[in-house]
Amino acid sequence: MANQYYSTVSDVIKYTGIKYDNLGLSSEGEMETMIEGWLKQVTSLINRDRGRDLLTDLNFGEKKMVDQGVEKWDELIVEGITVKIETDKYEFPKYEDRMAVNLLEISSTVGNNVIIASKLIEEDYRDLSDAKVLMIKVKPYADCDKGDIQLLLSNEVACGNVIKTMDFPEMNDDEWKLCKFYLGTNSELNEIKSIGLKLVDEVGGYFWIADIQKLVLPEGIHNIAMRACSNMVKLAYANRESPVIRIEELDAKLVEDKILTTPLKAELRLYYRKPEFAFNRAEGI
Incomplete structure (x- = not known):
């Protein structure tokens, strides 16, 4: 609540x-x-x-880091998915000082409605109950409609038990987008162990992921x-x-x-x- x-x-x-x-x-x-x-x-x-x-x-608050995006996401043993650390600065969001981002290579053989990757959240950052908004920067390789890919919150590692599913907004190919997901300071989100990506429809052969932050009341x-x-x-x-x-x-x-x-x-x-x-x-x- x-x-x-x-x-x-x-x-x-x-x-x-x-x-x-x-x-x-x-x-x-x-x-x-x-x-x-x-x-x-x-x-x-x-x-x-x-x-x-x-x-x-949703414009008021302090940003706090949940995941810096420099450590590799897990592939979840999905055939056709490869996760790499991208260090090419030309693939980074513009005007930002970064060391790396994650790159998901997605084969055309990967089916729909599949969890393609997850990120284990460190213990000190698992409490999202104070978050009004969760923010994640991503870049698709093709134009995406709303809901083509979803963000998952789980209270188990590797997204074993998904307690919240949210649609990514419409996105343009090869453009970084700061995607915002409303959480509304929900007490049930106090122990989020992993965050995942679910492929609902085609998003192209590559998908880049940067950092994850939350917006909280000061x-x-x-x-x-x-x-x-x-x-x-x-x-x-x-x-x-x-x-x-x-x-x-x-x-x-x-x-x-x-x-x-x-x-x-x-x-x-x-x-x-x-x-x-x-x-x-x-x-x-």
């Missing part, structure tokens, strides 16, 4: 050291439910301040949300005779001064606000 808010209930509890009886509540679960609601409200405040939903805006946003929610916990503790505080019950000044404080807003300004206008090009007029 995709996250609906920034930070986590457990982080807020650890940061504040709050106990449910401090708030006049009857159980840990009741406190966790209340803090989760506050995190959603804090998320709304942050989104309003930045003019965008930071979870769903840690700074999580930290700001945690501290803003902690401010709500402090307000609740100060008003523990009536602990359930809702943002709509507070006046605007209290929200600004006590929850999303001036220092927190200053930190938020490090993450650019979405412009309120944009230039669009209309063709055929």
Whole structure:
């Protein structure tokens, strides 16, 4: 399930050291439910301040490497598939400093709907649950329609158990393309051991693969949300005779001064606000 808010209930509890009886509540679960609601409200405040939903805006985030693309993909013992390390710089994406990319040689004898290669992901990079988008640079040897080749995510090595299948977009022959796949911060993707390629239809005799990256919400946003929610916990503790505080019950000044404080807003300004206008090009007029 995709996250609906920034930070986590457990982080807020650890940061504040709050106990449910401090708030006049009857159980840990009741406190966790209340803090989760506050995190959603804090998320709304942050989104309003930045003019965008930071979870769903696919242009916002930090890029983190999943695989550098310099180690060879596995061939999966498919007859007619050969995987090589390409070191010819003229085959690399333009204007990028690289050591190598992967080259898949695909024989015309290879059938359709076959997993042709997989890449074992190192342990430190297997958690994709925080990824909004997965990005991979590829270059086909022929024009490809959407879905001619698919990207697979598996929780087993060599794509033994595929848990997510995504279509590559339309691609042009002999042109590098940065392909983006929406993941949506899905908690089920926390242990991806391998990424694979499935040939659905012909893509030509060669297929180049560069690096794989993920787009994630910056840690700074999580930290700001945690501290803003902690401010709500402090307000609740100060008003523990009536602990359930809702943002709509507070006046605007209290929200600004006590929850999303001036220092927190200053930190938020490090993450650019979405412009309120944009230039669009209309063709055929």
